[in-house]
Structures are given as C-alpha cells and as structure tokens.
Amino acid sequence: xxxxxxxxxxxxxxxxxxxxxxxxxxxxxxxxxxxxxxxxxxxxxxxxxxxxxxxxxxxxxxxxxxxxxxxxxxxxxxxxxxxxxxxxxxxxxxxxxxxxxxxxxxxxxxxxxxxxxxxxxxxxxxxxxxxxxxxxxxxxxxxxxxxxxxxxxxxxxxxxxxxxxxxxxxxxxxxxxxxxxxxxxxxxxxxxxxxxxxxxxxxxxxxxxxxxxxxxxxxxxxxxxxxxxxxxxxxxxxxxxxxxxxxxxxxxxxxxxxxxxxxxxxxxxxxxxxxxxxxxxxxxxxxxxxxxxxxxxxxxxxxxxxxxxxxxxxxxxxxxxxxxxxxxxxxxxxxxxxxxxxxxxxxxxxxxxxxxxxxxxxxxxxxxxxxxxxxxxxxxxxxxxxxxxxxxxxxxxxxxxxxxxxxxxxxxxxxxxxxxxxxxxxxxxxxxxxxxxxxxxxxxxxxxxxxxxxxxxxxxxxxxxxxxxxxxxxxxxxxxxxxxxxxxxxxxxxxxxxxxxxxxxxxxxxxxxxxxxxxxxxxxxxxxxxxxxxxxxxxxxxxxxxxxxxxxxxxxxxxxxxxxxxxxxxxxxxxxxxxxxxxxxxxxxxxxxxxxxxxxxxxxxxxxxxxxxxxxxxxxxxxxxxxxxxxxxxxxxxxxxxxxxxxxxxxxxxxxxxxxxxxxxxxxxxxxxxxxxxxxxxxxxxxxxxxxxxxxxxxxxxxxx
Amino acid sequence: xxxxxxxxxxxxxxxxxxxxxxxxxxxxxxxxxxxxxxxxxxxxxxxxxxxxxxxxxxxxxxxxxxxxxxxxxxxxxxxx
Numbered sequence: 005x006x007x008x009x010x011x012x013x014x015x016x017x018x019x020x021x022x023x024x025x026x027x028x029x030x031x032x033x034x035x036x037x038x039x040x041x042x043x044x045x046x047x048x049x050x051x052x053x054x055x056x057x058x059x060x061x062x063x064x065x066x067x068x069x070x071x072x073x074x075x076x077x078x079x080x081x082x083x084x085x086x087x088x089x090x091x092x093x094x095x096x097x098x099x100x101x102x103x104x105x106x107x108x109x110x111x112x113x114x115x116x117x118x119x120x121x122x123x124x125x126x127x128x129x130x131x132x133x134x135x136x137x138x139x140x141x142x143x144x145x146x147x148x149x150x151x152x153x154x155x156x157x158x159x160x161x162x163x164x165x166x167x168x169x170x171x172x173x174x175x176x177x178x179x180x181x182x183x184x185x186x187x188x189x190x191x192x193x194x195x196x197x198x199x200x201x202x203x204x205x206x207x208x209x210x211x212x213x214x215x216x217x218x219x220x221x222x223x224x225x226x227x228x229x230x231x232x233x234x235x236x237x238x239x240x241x242x243x244x245x246x247x248x249x250x251x252x253x254x255x256x257x258x259x260x261x262x263x264x265x266x267x268x269x270x271x272x273x274x275x276x277x278x279x280x281x282x283x284x285x286x287x288x289x290x291x292x293x294x295x296x297x298x299x300x301x302x303x304x305x306x307x308x309x310x311x312x313x314x315x316x317x318x319x320x321x322x323x324x325x326x327x328x329x330x331x332x333x334x335x336x337x338x339x340x341x342x343x344x345x346x347x348x349x350x351x352x353x354x355x356x357x358x359x360x361x362x363x364x365x366x367x368x369x370x371x372x373x374x375x376x377x378x379x380x381x382x383x384x385x386x387x388x389x390x391x392x393x394x395x396x397x398x399x400x401x402x403x404x405x406x407x408x409x410x411x412x413x414x415x416x417x418x419x420x421x422x423x424x425x426x427x428x429x430x431x432x433x434x435x436x437x438x439x440x441x442x443x444x445x446x447x448x449x450x451x452x453x454x455x456x457x458x459x460x461x462x463x464x465x466x467x468x469x470x471x472x473x474x475x476x477x478x479x480x481x482x483x484x485x486x487x488x489x490x491x492x493x494x495x496x497x498x499x500x501x502x503x504x505x506x507x508x509x510x511x512x513x514x515x516x517x518x519x520x521x522x523x524x525x526x527x528x529x530x531x532x533x534x535x536x537x538x539x540x541x542x543x544x545x546x547x548x549x550x551x552x553x554x555x556x557x558x559x560x561x562x563x564x565x566x567x568x569x570x571x572x573x574x575x576x577x578x579x580x581x582x583x584x585x586x587x588x589x590x591x592x593x594x595x596x597x598x599x600x601x602x603x604x605x606x607x608x609x610x611x612x613x614x615x616x617x618x619x620x621x622x623x624x625x626x627x628x629x630x631x632x633x634x635x636x637x638x639x640x641x642x643x644x645x646x647x648x649x650x651x652x653x654x655x656x657x658x659x660x661x662x663x664x665x666x667x668x669x670x671x672x673x674x675x676x677x678x679x680x681x682x683x684x685x686x687x688x689x690x691x692x693x694x695x696x697x698x699x700x701x702x703x704x705x706x707x708x709x
Numbered sequence: 710x711x712x713x714x715x716x717x718x719x720x721x722x723x724x725x726x727x728x729x730x731x732x733x734x735x736x737x738x739x740x741x742x743x744x745x746x747x748x749x750x751x752x753x754x755x756x757x758x759x760x761x762x763x764x765x766x767x768x769x770x771x772x773x774x775x776x777x778x779x780x781x782x783x784x785x786x787x788x789x
Contacts, residue, residue: 385749
C-alpha cells in the first residue's frame, strides 16, 4: 500500500517524540555517576517503577506483533499475550525477592554474588548480549512498521530513525530517564489502547459484502456448480474440461465464458495434489478457486511482483509494456502510478495504483448489515456467528508466478477465528501429529519461563530501594500489563474487521486500525508506540552495555576502569549494539515481531533460568554447574532456532525447508536440558565452600519465621 | 527460606497447574475450546481472560500476605 503522510499527524508525532526526548535529556543531566547511569540510585518510587515495567514490557511485540497476529489469524496471537503475562508469575513469585537480595547491577552480579567467578561473569555477559540482540530485532522491525504508515517512508528509514534516536538517548542520558520515560509511555499506551477499544466496541461491525463488480476491493465471482472433474495438470481454461456453471442455472455461463476469464489458464501450485486447480491466472488477475459445500467461488487474489531485470513482468495487466528493473507491480499495475480521474475520491483524491486495504466482515448473524455499538461480551458472541475474510500469503510458488508474492483471501467463520489453531504456526494443535502439538507446548513453556530471564526486565528490580517496593512494583506491572493484554484481543479483532489492513505486513495492523478510526488517535498512538520502542530499545542497550562493562571488561578481563571510563565504554558499546540492531531490523522486516520475541524468550529461558533457579533454591549448586548450564542452554536453544524450518525458510531463504530439528520451538527440550546440566555438573564437582559472601548470597536460616 | 518465599512458591504452584491445564487442553483437546458456556463467548476467550485475571489476583494475594524478612518492624499486611 502507499502511505500519504498527514501534516497534523506528523506534527503531533514529532511533538510527542520531542517531548519524550527532552525529558530524557533533562533527567539524564541528573545521572552523572556510573551507579546513577545503570540503576538510578535505587530511588525510583515503586508505583512509577511498576508502570515502567509495563512500559518496558509492552513493546513493539505486544502492541504491533500480537495485535497483528490476531488481526490476521484470530485467537492464536492472544496465546502470546497469555504466555507473556504468565511469565510475570515466575518473575514475581519465584525470582523477584531472592534476586533483589542478591543483586547489584546486572544479572551476572546476582548470579555471581555467591561465587565471585570470572567464568560465570563471562558466560552470563555473553548470554545477556545474545538475548538483548534477539529482543532488539523485533523492536527495530516494529519501529519500521510504525514509521511507514505515518510518514510514508520505506521500512528501512524507520529502522534507521529509531536506531539513531535510541543511540542518542542512551549516550546522553541513562536509566533515570528511561524509567520515567517508560512510566509515561506505559501509562499512555494502556490508556489510549483502552480508548481505541471503546471506539471499536462503539462502532460495532459493518458488513462489506463480496461482490463481482467491486472497484475498491478484490472481486468475488460465484457461486458456481461444479459438475465436471478437472484433469490433474495445468491447462488452458478454454480447452479444458473445467466447466463450472452458475449455481441453479444449468444453462448459464460456464466460467470459461465469463469476461474475467478471457485468456485464463488454471494452475496448480508446486505442492498441490488435489483435484481442483487452486488458482486461475487471467489477464484480469489471479483468482483463487475455492469450494464450499458443493459451491465453487472464484476470489481475486492480490499480487506483488518485483521486476528484477527490465521486461514485461509475469502479472502485468498491460502485457506489451516494458518495466524497468527495480519496478514493483501491485495487482498487475506499476505501484504508485496515477490513473483514471484524479478528482475521484480514493486515497486523498489521488487515485494511484496500490494494493487494496483488507479486513472485512462478509456476513453478520441474521442477515444484518451493521450491528451498532456492542458490549464487551456481545462483541465476541456476534463475531462468533459472523463470517470474515482473512488474507494469507500463498505458501508455495504457483506455476507461472514463481517469485511473485500472491495474497489469497479466505472466507472464515467467526467461530473459527475465535478458536486456537488458525495461524499456520499454531495449526499443529489441530493435527494428529504429536510433535506439532509439542511445538505449541514448547512455545508456551518458553513464554512462561522467559520473562524472569530477560536482562532488561531484571535490571529494573534494582531501581527501587527494597524488596517490598520491588514486590509492589511487580504487582502494579502485572495489573497494567494484564489489562493491556485483555485489550489486545479487542484491538486485534477490531483491526481484522477494520477494512484498513495492509496484506503485506501483519505488524502494521494496530496503527492502521487507529488510522481508520481517527487520524488524531493514529498520530498519538503511533507516537506512544514509537517512544515505547525507543524506551525498550534503550533499556536493552543499557543491559547489553552493562554486560560488557561490568561482566566482561571489569570482572572477567580485570580491566581497571574509573567511573567516567566505564560510562564511556558503556556508551561506545551502546553505539555498536545499536548499529547492529539497525542492520538486523532491516534484514528481518518480513517476520512478525511477536514471533521474533518468542525466540528471545526461548533463549533467555534456556540460558538463564535454570542457573538462576538452582542458585536460589539448591545449596549444592556449584560454579561449574552454573557455567555449563548457561553455556548448554544458550548454545542448544540458539542452534535449535537457527536450524529450524521457519528460520531456514524465512531468514536464510531456503524456501520450504523443513529444518533439521523436529519442531521449531526449542524450549521444551532446552530448558530441561539446562536444568539437568546445572544439576549433573554440580553433583560431579566439589561443593561450594561457604565464604563470608554466602551470608548475603543465600537466604540466611535465621530469617525463617 | 522465608515465609514470603514459601508463599511465593505455593502461589506459583497454583498458577502453574492452571496454566499447564490451559496449554495442554489447547494442545490436545482444541475442540473443547470451541464450546460456548457463557453468553455466547467460547471457552478459548473465557479461559484466556481468566488466566490474565487470575494472575493479577494471585499477585495481589501475594502482595497482601508477604512479609519482609529483613524489615520485621514493618508489619503492613502481615496478618496471615
């Protein structure tokens, strides 16, 4: 789609972002010493810190990724919400307080309080770096998804802007500013998402029926009666046996005689073994052949074709025309080209060739055309009896359209949208294949265990003055985050039925939903989401910088650094990590940011959680046990993800590769493996001799009450 | 181990059982999630909301009952 920036929206956006950064600079001026830079002097009030937890946590993954996943596939994205929140239970009930008693600045300091081991420091420092980078990627991808519809810039410009801004924030300010700024954004994000939800409920659902002569959306032809068997090979529609006649009209038009089917060919995709060809390619467009209870429907697909070397293109609706290399065809036309009557009201009065926005309710219960305002429960019961059109990318290449991205509409019952298993990622739970079910369990386990192991969440435990405050912070955080996650389901389903989504990007659904409701709200929400990304990214970069300065340089390499030197090294590290994040954010553009965060959780949970839990609750844990547990958890989960089907297919470009591991989510194997390693190696090595540090390291027996 | 830690582990156990039941039902009996027990809302949506609400409720219980081992003078909410 093409995005035209609105002056007002841009102004509000820039004003908000400028205000946030001004606040960062102002507060950052107060944090000069290294203790202040990393942990805000331990003086952040608990309520502020709690909402800042929400500001950290409700990042691009939640607002953009989860909403987008729900908007495209329904309920499944909400499973991420549930898992992300459940992780706080582990963080609060199991890890929070003992850790607060142990810790200083970083996760490594906490684990190391008992052992004073350089080895531990090093491996934890490395795992913190890896998890931070994996968590940074989705934030950067999300930033690009926000900038595109707002300012009309390409994705990579958005990534570059957020990267540069964050580097400036982190280098000039530090933790004080990010906590206060995260508080501001955490509360605003929840507030404005609630406002958006109320608007969704107030608007209710409106039917946009399927139509054979729609001009503002893809067309649907049918229903047809299906009365001849189709041969199992590609062919020319004119000569072929395909003789689909209009339903209830034996003497009506066979589809080969429809004007849209002039010059059409029908095609199987590379994997198909069914009797009906799933696609028809015609000069009028690419059509998906769909059957439903004996009826056949032809639904128009949307296509995106990048012209690699000058030529006519495979999808062009003007077969004579020669396009330059680098041109992009959308639905068979040169993207962005003006056409027709410029006074026609279509996209700001400038009709230009672009993809159709999608997301429609095609039927409501009892034949209604609109529902009016709906209650929060009625919203679900109404949707459940309706029918919506979901869009997905054709999984396999279609013969004759190799290299073209084809987006296919799918009419889906509302009850199906509200149940688990529609997203291809989760579809395994509906199969009989045990390993696919295991994949789902594995992901949910990683989400459950991941939160407590994230470096940028842990660091906030140290910014309040005592355990009571840390506890209260976490409760406030859980409340704010839980409330927001309830809203994600409304926001996602609202986007699904908004008619405003971009088929090429799940991540843009929530901002586009806001845009369809009100340009003002859109500007505000985009600004909040953008600054939330800024805050999350700066928190992560600080965690990474802390790992390099404290863990790797000071404690492992024994480099003596003065206060100002360590702040300087931290800043240099921030610039390097920020630059790496920019590059990766551009490379991973196509992946859903929620799914990317799921991977960060898997690595964090596998590498950090086993050592952390065993250290806190098992006195026999040894230094060697911890080192090997972290290394084994980190290496196996990382390797598993890199060797899985989705990575090989989506990131490295081996199309349709099944992967070298039985399923894609490592957690269920690598987390227990981490625990076994810690326990096994601890038992094989001599027990730790309690030194004076143990008094504060382990919970003293005298504290038993 | 402090009483707060014990309480934390107990509540953690309770939530883990609920969460595990939810995940396993979704994985091995997904059709159950399609039933609509209350007000036309299906079990998937209801149980999802319930998990979020229960998490918050348990954290409140914890905040109310937990006592600080290091600050015995502060007795707020320590009436368990």
